[in-house]
Amino acid sequence: MTTFIIIIGLVLILIIYFLISNKIGVKKLNDEINEICLAHERLNYPELDKKTQLEIMETGNMNAIAELVPEFKDKGVPFRLLKEYITISKNELKEHIKISGFIEKHKLENAPNPEHDGIWLLKDKIIDQERGITHRTWKVNNESEIAEIYADLLWNKITD
Structure with missing residues (x-):
């Protein structure tokens, strides 16, 4: 005891x-x-x-x-x-994303490996993946929608 x-x-x-x-x-x-x-x-x-x-x-x-x-x-x-x-402004960021090569850099095929952590463009959707597991996805139809989603995600760094 x-x-x-x-x-x-x-x-x-x-x-x-x-x-x-x-x-x-x-x-x-x-x-x-x-x-x-x-x-x-x-x-x-x-x-x-x-x-x-x-x-x-x-x-x-x-x-x-x-x-x-x-x-x-x-x-x-x-x-x-x-x-x-x-x-x-967020619109300036969005326009920058469209013209800077940002979208091309974020295609999953350009990732260091297919399971690399990040928010990647995969065909007609944006995926948020960590350790090869997709956590969120956004369906996109064009470059403008892609830029809008990325601008929103990056802008959250400021507002959060």
Whole structure:
């Protein structure tokens, strides 16, 4: 009975330890994110050129934003900063998708392998797949519909 009580006590101590350390880790991460956002706010969110904004939206590469605050550039860019730096319209993004070669790059036949994670164009539908398993699909009839769906999906990075 004593051994049982000791084991339960140790398990409770471990649980409390992990809960406290997790809370401390989350607080540290949130503080760092807030510090990064504050540094960008102090810069008054300098305007990025249209080409850079389109590249960020297309590739997800936010180095152009990170480099504005060199002391934090290795820490990453919180997604909430996109609302401050992306000033192009969704229609501009849609038009870019149509003319930039984006659609061709996203054909499943151009993926590194057929099961590669991503949102791919497969004949007359767009598929969202992870580990070769399709999670969502969208039926498309033309390039305009393809661009519209991709623009909506990319635009959700800003609004979510």
